[in-house]
Amino acid sequence: MISYKTRTLSNGLEVVVNRDRASELAAVNLLYKVGARNENPERTGFAHLFEHLMFRGTAAVPDFDTPVQRACGENNAFTNNDYTDFYMTLPKANVETALWLESDRMTGLDLSPQSLETEKRVVIEEFRQRYLNQPYGDLLMLLRALAYREHPYRWATIGLTPDHIAAASLAEVRDFYRRHYRPSNAILSLSADLDEERMIDLAEKWFGAIPDAPQPDEPIPAEPLQTEARRQEVERDVPATTLALAFHIAGRTSADFFLGDMTSDLLAGGESGRLYQRLVRERKLLGGVNAYVTGDVDPGLFVFTARLLPGTSVAQAEEALWEEIRLLQTEEAGACELEKIKNKFEANTLFGEINVMNKAMNLGFYRMLGDLPLINREVEIYRSQTPDRIIDFSRRTFRSENCSTLIYRAKQ
Numbered sequence: 072m073i074s075y076k077t078r079t080l081s082n083g084l085e086v087v088v089n090r091d092r093a094s095e096l097a098a099v100n101l102l103y104k105v106g107a108r109n110e111n112p113e114r115t116g117f118a119h120l121f122e123h124l125m126f127r128g129t130a131a132v133p134d135f136d137t138p139v140q141r142a143c144g145e146n147n148a149f150t151n152n153d154y155t156d157f158y159m160t161l162p163k164a165n166v167e168t169a170l171w172l173e174s175d176r177m178t179g180l181d182l183s184p185q186s187l188e189t190e191k192r193v194v195i196e197e198f199r200q201r202y203l204n205q206p207y208g209d210l211l212m213l214l215r216a217l218a219y220r221e222h223p224y225r226w227a228t229i230g231l232t233p234d235h236i237a238a239a240s241l242a243e244v245r246d247f248y249r250r251h252y253r254p255s256n257a258i259l260s261l262s263a264d265l266d267e268e269r270m271i272d273l274a275e276k277w278f279g280a281i282p283d284a285p286q287p288d289e290p291i292p293a294e295p296l297q298t299e300a301r302r303q304e305v306e307r308d309v310p311a312t313t314l315a316l317a318f319h320i321a322g323r324t325s326a327d328f329f330l331g332d333m334t335s336d337l338l339a340g341g342e343s344g345r346l347y348q349r350l351v352r353e354r355k356l357l358g359g360v361n362a363y364v365t366g367d368v369d370p371g372l373f374v375f376t377a378r379l380l381p382g383t384s385v386a387q388a389e390e391a392l393w394e395e396i397r398l399l400q401t402e403e404a405g406a407c408e409l410e411k412i413k414n415k416f417e418a419n420t421l422f423g424e425i426n427v428m429n430k431a432m433n434l435g436f437y438r439m440l441g442d443l444p445l446i447n448r449e450v451e452i453y454r455s456q457t458p459d460r461i462i463d464f465s466r467r468t469f470r471s472e473n474c475s476t477l478i479y480r481a482k483q
Contacts, residue, residue: 072447073430076267077438080275082283083255087434087443088270089262091427097263098431099159099169101177102439104258105251106153107230108223108291108369114239116194116230117247122150123190124244125157125252129179132172142168150228153368154439160428163263166270170277173259177252178281182245191236198233206309210376210479217303218317218372218475222294250286254278260435262427294319294370300471304478311358314388315477316375318468323368324442329452330464331364331373336412337404337461338362338375338395343411345398346375350391356383357391368440373468385478399465403458416453 078086106118125148126135139146144161146169159169202208212227219225230236259278261270297319321327338346339362346360359378365371377388423429437446 073424073434075434075443076271077443078271078274080254080279082279082281083253083285084274084278084281084283085258085438086271086274086278087258087260087438088267088274089260089430089434090264090267090270091262091430092264093425094262094264094427095163096160096427097163097166097169097261097265098428099161099166099173100260100428100431100435101157101173102258102260102435103155103157103252104153104256104439105155106151107226107228108152109251109289110223110226110230112223112226112231114235114243115226115232116198116228116236117239117244118155118251119150119228119230120190120194120236120239120244121247121252122148122155123193124180124182124186124248125176127181127186127190129175129181131175131179133181135172135176138168138172144169152224152228154436156432156435158428158432163265166261166263166265167273167277170273174277174281177254177257177278180248180252182241182248184241187239187241187244191239194229194236195233198229198236202227202229203233206307207313207479209307210313210315210477213303213305213479214315214317214372214374214475214477217301217477218297218319219294221292222369223291224294224367224369224371249284253285254281254283255285258435258438260431260438262431262434291369297473297475301475302478303476304480306480306482309479309481311381312379312385312481313479314375314377314379314385314392315479316389316392317475317477318373318470318473320364320371320373320468322370323366324440324445327464327468328364328366328371329449330456330460331468332366333409333412333453333456334399334461334464335362335364335373336415337399337408340412340415345395346392349395350377354391356380356388385480389476396465396469400462400469402462404461409456409458413453413456417450420450 075089110117142161142165146159148157320331350357357377358380361376437443
């Protein structure tokens with residue numbers, strides 16, 4: 072169990088704190104509720120661009136990393152489709168260094184033409200290296216675009232095309248900063264061996280005076296129900312043909328998310344998972360196989376991927392995956408199978424709670440979801456799942472009309 076206290080400052084900043092008496096480190100996590108889902112379809116990749124820009128420094132602190140290093144700290148960030156997260160660990164005596172730096176860049180970011188052009192080049196090069204010029208780099212981009220028609224999940228965090236970042240003007244970037252990087256669009260979470268009220272007071276000290284300028288939220292279009300099977304085939308210069316199947320599932324806080332997560336572990340929880348055991352080891356149809364849920368806040372995807380061996384046809388691989396799906400829909404999972412999955416989740420949760428950074432990060436994440444108490448209920452939710460619920464989930468989810476199939480064929 073993770074204990075916590077919450078407070079919302081007068082400017083709208085949400086603060087969540089946890090006292091960790093076992094650590095000499097403090098973890099400071101600042102989550103902004105902006106991700107790829109909040110972008111203009113004509114200007115994608117902005118949230119990821121800002122992950123880079125936020126380290127460019129401010130008028131007060133030209134070099135962000137130097138004060139962190141002097142405070143014996145480490146920091147980093149990540150962006151996904153739903154939010155952007157900045158995190159730092161440092162000795163608890165230096166926690167105010169982190170709060171000073173984060174509060175400073177919330178309002179004073181250096182958005183000069185020079186800094187923008189520098190980071191644009193970095194992001195465009197990353198796009199090319201990781202997605203356009205790397206084997207299988209665009210596979211998930213193609214799958215998203217196939218599975219989604221309206222929702223902004225149809226593009227990856229990196230964006231639809233590097234042209235969007237290349238064409239971004241300074242005025243557009245400054246507007247994105249004003250719109251999304253502000254107190255009422257952020258969650259500050261801290262975990263340290265400090266009195267909880269003291270941490271809240273420090274949040275007030277460093278962030279309380281920052282003015283907020285709320286912007287009307289742009290409506291995010293709901294994804295229409297998929298009513299027919301979709302297929303796409305592409306050819307790429309890759310070592311082996313890969314097959315991907317994507318099925319729509321409900322969002323992160325729904326009951327179906329937990330059932331989907333358990334089902335993916337049942338199928339692909341390491342080398343003991345059903346798919347590896349049956350399709351790789353026993354039948355020798357595939358060189359690799361996986362199943363996972365995307366875990367998006369809004370309705371996401373349950374994805375199968377299968378890397379074919381040279382003697383396996385696409386039709387054979389596809390039928391083999393559907394055979395495993397039909398078993399899920401008709402036969403109850405064994406008690407030992409499910410217990411292993413439940414034990415694994417509980418162990419991962421308990422080990423995660425030992426790490427001060429994990430706690431701060433998770434407190435921000437669950438607050439963002441709108442259900443902070445869920446952080447302490449998830450083990451119980453997983454423990455409560457039964458074989459008949461997995462069968463029901465599989466029947467409702469794994470339907471041909473809910474399936475988007477991508478054949479990523481290796482050039483001959």
